[in-house]
Amino acid sequence: MDSTQKFELVVIGTSAGGLQALKRLLAELPGDLSFPILIVQHISPRSDGNWVSILNAQCALEIKEADEKEAIVPGKVYLAPANYHLLVEEDRSCTLTLDESVNYARPSIDVLFETAAQSCGAGLIGIVMTGANSDGARGLQSIKNNGGLTIVQDPETAESSTMPLAAIRLAEPDYVLPIDEIRELLISLHWVQRTRGSK
Amino acid sequence: MELTDPDLDALLSAIYSRYGYDFRGYSRAHIKRRVLQRLRLSELDNLALLQCKVLSDTRFAACLLRDLSINVTEMFRDPGFYRAVREKVIPLLRTWSYVKIWHAGCSTGEEVYSMAILLQEEGLYDRVRIYATDFNQVVLEQAKAGIYPAERMKSYAWNYQRSGAKAAFADYYHAQYDSAIMDLSLKKNIVWANHNLVTDSDFAETHMVVCRNVLIYFNADLQNKVYGLFNGSLVKGGVLCLGRKESLRFSNYRDRYSDMDKDQKIYRKNYRYG
Numbered sequence: 477m478d479s480t481q482k483f484e485l486v487v488i489g490t491s492a493g494g495l496q497a498l499k500r501l502l503a504e505l506p507g508d509l510s511f512p513i514l515i516v517q518h519i520s521p522r523s524d525g526n527w528v529s530i531l532n533a534q535c536a537l538e539i540k541e542a543d544e545k546e547a548i549v550p551g552k553v554y555l556a557p558a559n560y561h562l563l564v565e566e567d568r569s570c571t572l573t574l575d576e577s578v579n580y581a582r583p584s585i586d587v588l589f590e591t592a593a594q595s596c597g598a599g600l601i602g603i604v605m606t607g608a609n610s611d612g613a614r615g616l617q618s619i620k621n622n623g624g625l626t627i628v629q630d631p632e633t634a635e636s637s638t639m640p641l642a643a644i645r646l647a648e649p650d651y652v653l654p655i656d657e658i659r660e661l662l663i664s665l666h667w668v669q670r671t672r673g674s675k
Numbered sequence: 676m677e678l679t680d681p682d683l684d685a686l687l688s689a690i691y692s693r694y695g696y697d698f699r700g701y702s703r704a705h706i707k708r709r710v711l712q713r714l715r716l717s718e719l720d721n722l723a724l725l726q727c728k729v730l731s732d733t734r735f736a737a738c739l740l741r742d743l744s745i746n747v748t749e750m751f752r753d754p755g756f757y758r759a760v761r762e763k764v765i766p767l768l769r770t771w772s773y774v775k776i777w778h779a780g781c782s783t784g785e786e787v788y789s790m791a792i793l794l795q796e797e798g799l800y801d802r803v804r805i806y807a808t809d810f811n812q813v814v815l816e817q818a819k820a821g822i823y824p825a826e827r828m829k830s831y832a833w834n835y836q837r838s839g840a841k842a843a844f845a846d847y848y849h850a851q852y853d854s855a856i857m858d859l860s861l862k863k864n865i866v867w868a869n870h871n872l873v874t875d876s877d878f879a880e881t882h883m884v885v886c887r888n889v890l891i892y893f894n895a896d897l898q899n900k901v902y903g904l905f906n907g908s909l910v911k912g913g914v915l916c917l918g919r920k921e922s923l924r925f926s927n928y929r930d931r932y933s934d935m936d937k938d939q940k941i942y943r944k945n946y947r948y949g
């Protein structure tokens with residue numbers, strides 16, 4: 477990693493076991509995190525979004541469902557709503573679409589990752605965590621190809637290792653870490669950026 | 676591969692001047708993703724080659740147009756929307772002796788047949804004329820035929836039952852081999868027409884505009900332009916129905932409408948503006 481790299485966005489993809497993993501990752505992140513986070517968690521198309529408020533209650537960061545055309549700002553976490561793909565625009569706003577499923581999933585991790593990679597290039601951090609399919613592998617590869625930082629949860633520590641394994645195989649990520657260490661890494665990047673910014 | 680904006684602009688301008696389809700005001704992230712996908716599948720090396728092929732090969736162009744116009748739809752999608760129409764909009768429609776409804780971006784027609792079923796159940800269908808439009812002729816033909824894969828009927832029935840249903844979903848189609856053919860009685864008051872929201876003009880004296888999950892693909896400027904088109908089409912007191920994730924709230928037209936159902940994005944055009 478280039479030490480002058482400035483990160484402006486984090487994207488995370490998870491599936492089976494993801495709720496627990498997300499809680500663990502997000503609960504102890506500071507509420508004024510320097511970069512916004514966008515998340516695709518595979519959920520049932522008929523989900524009512526209740527889990528978003530549960531997660532929000534447990535975190536210092538503000539966690540919400542992404543709205544159509546919503547501006548993406550630091551310190552907030554945006555979740556893809558059930559049944560819509562979440563895309564990142566160049567002006568750092570959200571687009572939701574109803575395109576067909578990708579990897580049998582809508583929202584799909586690949587869709588979020590690939591559009592974020594196009595829009596943010598090297599300013600992007602991509603994280604793939606627990607899951608029982610291979611959505612996200614291709615997206616992580618395109619984050620890497622566009623110069624972003626890539627992280628995968630250590631499969632040994634994942635509730636379901638299929639997704640991390642697929643991402644590791646295809647994308648050869650920069651880091652393979654257990655969740656607690658992913659969190660530590662994000663916090664230290666946050667501090668580096670914060671100190672540099674205040675100079 | 677990185678797709679630069681100037682390259683993409685050039686492609687979209689070329690498509691517009693050659694074929695008349697204007698995608699320049701669509702969501703960039705969406706367009707980029709679809710173009711990249713087509714680039715990968717077609718094994719062309721770069722966007723310049725793709726542009727040449729689009730301009731010289733009409734079959735390839737048709738294929739790209741299909742990529743950019745997303746036709747995914749369902750019957751009774753968002754059952755809560757149809758419940759709200761039954762409860763809040765139908766009583767209003769009853770006050771008019773003749774009702775004109777415009778379904779803009781109707782895709783393969785599932786949404787239109789859903790509305791026809793609802794209107795029939797509410798005893799209003801005979802005074803209604805539905806204008807169902809899309810800019811994609813291929814899906815319009817499918818909509819007109821009203822024949823769908825039988826395997827989809829199960830999930831449509833699931834939606835229907837949650838939409839305030841008054842009958843059995845199977846009453847509305849005839850199963851034939853692997854197909855479900857929509858009942859003829861549903862078709863009689865529907866007019867299908869090709870219409871492009873970006874480049875064509877408005878429909879006068881409309882009582883209700885239904886345009887769901889089309890504007891999410893447009894950028895804010897284009898959305899405003901299309902809201903203007905709808906505003907010009909609607910009678911005073913007319914109804915505008917948007918998709919669950921769409922909203923007038925951030926548009927230039929928010930002051931001209933009142934909420935009929937906030938969650939379901941059903942609006943009513945005010946009698947007075949200002």
Ligand SMILES: C[S@@+](CC[C@H](N)C(=O)[O-])C[C@H]1O[C@@H](n2cnc3c(N)ncnc32)[C@H](O)[C@@H]1O
Binds near residue numbers: 783872
């Ligand atoms: C995702 S579908 C929505 C279908 C249906 N309204 C629903 O909600 O299930 C979007 C539709 O909008 C149509 N569309 C896109 N751009 C359009 C335009 N400029 N003019 C007319 N229709 C357009 C597409 O062809 C497609 O059928």
